[in-house]
Amino acid sequence: MAEHFRKLLHSTILYLPAQFVPPLAQFAMTVAWTHLLDPATFGFVNFVISVQEIVAFAGLTGWTLFVLRFRERFRARGHERFVAMDQRMAALSALLQILLAPVVLLLLDLPLDAATIAGTAAYLVTRMLVAHYSDWARADHAIRAYSAAQLIGSIAGAVLSILAILTYGPIAAVVLGAQAAGQALAIAALVLMKQIRFGVGEFDPDLFGELRRYATPILIGGVIGWGAGNVIRVLVQYIDGPVALGLISVGWGIGQRIASVLAMLLTAAAYPLAVKHYENGDRGGALAQVSFNGLLLFGVLLPAAVGLATLAEPVVTLLIAENFRETTIVVLPIAMCAASLRFLRIHTCEQAMYLVERPGLTLYVLIVEAILNIAFCALGLYVGGFAEAAAGMLAGTVAATIGSFAYCFAKLGLPPPSAGAVFKICAASGVMGLVLRFTPVAPHSFSVAVAILAGASIYAASILAFFPEIRALIAQRIQRVSREPVI
Incomplete structure (x- = not known):
């Protein structure tokens, strides 16, 4: 023991810093939003933020869980192959998040104007990438990189969202776009710390077969679990x-x-x-x-x-x-x-x-x-x-x-x-x-x-x-x- x-x-x-400071910033942001947003706009923005988790299941979530569980196994053998597959998965998933943004808004009976679609798409893509490459750093025991991504994304997103509301008004598209901008700064930090290698990569059928075997029940369970927690x-x-x-x-x-x-x-x-x-x-x-x-x-x-x-x-x-x-x-x-x-x-x-x-x-x-x-x-x-x-x-x-x-x-x-x-x-x-x-x-x-x-x-x-x-x-x-x- x-x-x-x-x-x-x-x-x-x-x-500890990466686990304590970001939620504190997000809590302060939520409290500020109750004073700056009307209930309908607050509910809309928070629903999109909540739905992001389930939309990411159609993107990188399965691969992220696979990386977190099996990165150790592929560290000594097949590292470049693993990275190339990661690049391909990230590129395809980002494209899919953009395509899903208007579908999400339509299914939730939310506004479908161009600004809201753009803000939602930007939020979905950046949030997914920050979450994935933070966990990639965690799987590599790169605590400094993990902490930087979590701290920058949450603090910058909170500050920018409040400033955006005060500048442009209590508009959902403005709030989501500001959050996306803060998360983009976190992605930039991960690039500088060499945790992200952007590219088209290469699809690996064998790795995808292992991923499908491991992640399919997790993803199905994740969708059901999201419903269980948010019904x-x-x-x-x-x-x-x-x-x-x-x-x-x-x-x-x-x-x-x-x-x-x-x-x-x-x-x-x-x-x-x-x-x-x-x-x-x-x-x-x-x-x-x-x-x-x-x-x-x-x-x-x-x-x-x-x-x-x-x-x-x-x-x-x-x-x-x-x-x-x-x-x-x-x-x-x-x-x-x-x-x-x-x-x-x-x-x-x-x-x-x-x-x-x-x-x-x-x-x-x-x-x-x-x-x-x-x-x-x-x-x-x-x-x-x-x-x-x-x-x-x-x-x-x-x-x-x-x-x-x-x-x-x-x-x-x-x-x-x-x-x-x-x-x-x-x-x-x-x-x-x-x-x-x-x-x-x-x-x-x-x-x-x-x-x-x-x-x-x-x-x-x-x-x-x-x-x-x-x-x-x-x-x-x-x-x-x-x-x-x-x-």
């Missing part, structure tokens, strides 16, 4: 219209974003470590790494969900524009819980399935989740409203997550976490939640900041009290630093 923790901690620290947006858009979509998008989007950020703080470093174990013939060590990461992820997501549920009202009142607040206060905690469970399952169970090269198993989980989420969300929207629809999404995700973990423990050999460790994490989160529950928090920046720091401190102190091995590891690190000579 200590060795897994040491390796993961070292890699996580190196990845609430689709139903609200078609049942209640664009204004309702904008109102619900704030809470649902922020909840998913926070959970995603916390998940990637650990998994950006953990999965490549697990792959390295597996490729070196250590299947047990690879699965143990995934399981241990899942336990750490649980220890990060649970207190965050508890804290956000407790502080939702003052935080939303402080940050979000008034016309979005009522819905966001209700939806945000539910969205955070649902997203936390999904990312815990994705980064533990589904990564174990990918690792042992059985990606088809993820389809069953995602199909069940999608069916349950559609049924429960539609029922909630019909009998209640936004809160009940979000609760329906949470119910479906709970069922799918329990089933997925049960299967991985029983059939794939994924080591279950220590029951004692899980109980201690729950206890520490409960202590923190109780203290925050009975602490008055005003919707002011100082009061909210104090409450967040107090909650984090209480949780950290409880974890140190419950886990003597963590105390020992910290003590060893302090002793090692204190013995180093001062220069």
